[in-house]
Amino acid sequence: MLLKDLLRGLKVKEIQGNDKLFIKDIAYNSQKSSDDSLFICIEGLKTDGHLYIKDAIRRGAIAVIVQKDVKVEGATIVQVEDTRKALALIANRYHHQPSTKLNLIGVTGTNGKTSTTYMIKKILEINEKKIGLIGTISNWLGNEKEEDDRTTPEALDLQRLLHRMVKKKIKSCVMEVSSHSLELQRVEECNFTIGVFTNLTPDHLDFHETIENYRNAKKKLFYKTSFYNIINIDDNDGKIILDEIKHLDTPILTYGVNSEADISAKNIVMTIKSVSFDLMTPSYEEKIKINIPGMFTVYNALAAITTAYCMRIDREQIKLGLQSIKGIAGRIEPIEEFKEFAVIVDYAHTPDALENILKSVKGFVNNKLITVFGCGGDRDRSKRPVMGEISSKFSDVTIITSDNPRSEKPTEIIDMIVEGIRGNKEKYHIVVDRREAIRKALKSAVKGDIILIVGKGHETYQIINENVIEFDDKKVAIEVAREEGIL
Structure with a gap:
């Protein structure tokens, strides 16, 4: 793809060199730069990509995107206001906007993201068979499992992963969306069908500094959805987020146990090996049993059930999906x-x-x-x-x-x-x-x-x-x- 086409829609401050170069690959790590590639300089928490421009050029990069004033020869230099935003936009365009071709479900919150995404995956597999999953433990492309060290990958890696799912004819992907990924614009160009909020408790305050900043980072997900937003109404921060997003065009479904919610659990019974409850929805009531004990399992299950409900998945498929869960690695x-x-x-x-x-x-x-x-x-x-x-x-x-x-x-x-x-x-x-x-x-x-x-x-x-x-x-x-x- 031509560099000038990749830059389309981006606020470019200055271009030094030829913008009609044909770009064969993109990298934000200089060690992964290759012949005829584009290197995008990202300021990380520990290092700064601007320090590795010469290394990227030496490895074959023919164009570099920066947000600082640099003087380097041997490549076209494109200066923008925000290289993280540039990375997200360019990665999405280079990989042909993969999230627009998927039913992309994002789950955010402090606790329960992993369990909720796995529950949703299990329910969807009853119907669609091949499901994508991106999360803390691993990424799944249908039956293929891949390891990653980030809850939500960097924008380039994320768009590449979504593009691979599209090529494998995967129709739905459920992903954990961390507050870091929302704040650092890793999911900036993702089009989410559904956004799910589990809960909020103090965490990552070394990065966000205040609980308000942390909540506001999580809230960004619900401005990126098109079909439904799903909120845990028992959570105090969930109530705040609900109040702040209710003006959006995207419909909202709530779930909970102690509050008046669209979808809720009643008559909860717990044993050391399982939890069961009466599921209450606007359309029907159903008995649910899951082989993972704990009150948090009830909330995770309600988040998954509400997601399936708004997707109009049959109640029997929901039950079968949840019953098929034998446990989740490292979760009780x-x-x-x-x-x-x-x-x-x-x-x-x-x-x-x-x-x-x-x-x-x-x-x-x-x-x-x-x-x-x-x-x-x-x-x-x-x-x-x-x-x-x-x-x-x-x-x-x-x-x-x-x-x-x-x-x-x-x-x-x-x-x-x-x-x-x-x-x-x-x-x-x-x-x-x-x-x-x-x-x-x-x-x-x-x-x-x-x-x-x-x-x-x-x-x-x-x-x-x-x-x-x-x-x-x-x-x-x-x-x-x-x-x-x-x-």
Whole structure:
């Protein structure tokens, strides 16, 4: 595609060189620049693409898009006001506007995004078979699974992925839409059919600074939809968002348990292995059962059901889709090898998520609830003492350990968690090494106990300084149990 065609509709401040070049590829990472490619300089949180222009040209880039004044020879230089916006627009155009050819469903919120997207995927698969999914755990193109390290990929990677789905004749894609992706314009050129809001609790405040900024970032999704917006009306921020978007042309459906909602759950019954409820919709009532325990499962299911309902999917297909779910990796996932006591792994890494799962599990435990958790480094520090207080309140024993400390000292993170713990100091222990913390929990457990290992869930690594080491809570628990003769 010609460079001048890619630039169409973009606010260009200056062009130095030929804009009639034929562009064969696009990159925002200089190491991925190739012959006759366009390199777009993005200012990231840790580095700046403008520093790598010469490297991109050396690798074959013939045109560069910048937002700063630069003097470089050997390529056409295009200066724009915002290179992130340029990346989104150009990536979308280069890949032939793939989101306009898909039924694209976006799910945003602090907690529940992953579970909700998987539930929607399962329901849609009953009817469409091949479904696309973009999210925290992995991306799916029908039956093809791909790993990614971002909840929502960068604009170029996202448009490329959507284009591949279109080529594979996938008709619907459900994706997690993070607040970062909305604020950093990764989804700027996406045309969403449906937008879903799950909930909002303090998180990522290291990036957004205030809860208002965080909510406003999430709210951007609902200005990008064409068919329906779906809001959890039980959530206070959901009510605020609802009030602020009700003037839009896009219709709104609400869901909830405690508020008057379009779609709701009544007569909720929970066991250690499942949850069931009476589904109430404007058109019908239905009994629903899902093999994942917890009140949060009810809310995630309602979000998925409301999505399917507005798509006019038959109630039997909704039931079949939800019944087919055996579990979601790292989401209240039991380790089946343990029989005398239960060991559960979960991704909960925010105060609200931790409280929700502790409350759910507390209702099933026959003896002690032992919680193993830590907090990530280089992330929102304010939640650390709050999570310490929550764990000490609902757990019989808390073992505080490392999560992904990154560049921070694990002991300093732990000290901040301990600040929130009040009362009996015998209720918590500090074991910095996560493997040894899991060992302590397993060795102290007796029949009827539940050990809850939270914070990492599906992750198979641990980040310590610049090192990424292999660490899977499930595998480590089994290995340690065998070393100790427990299994």
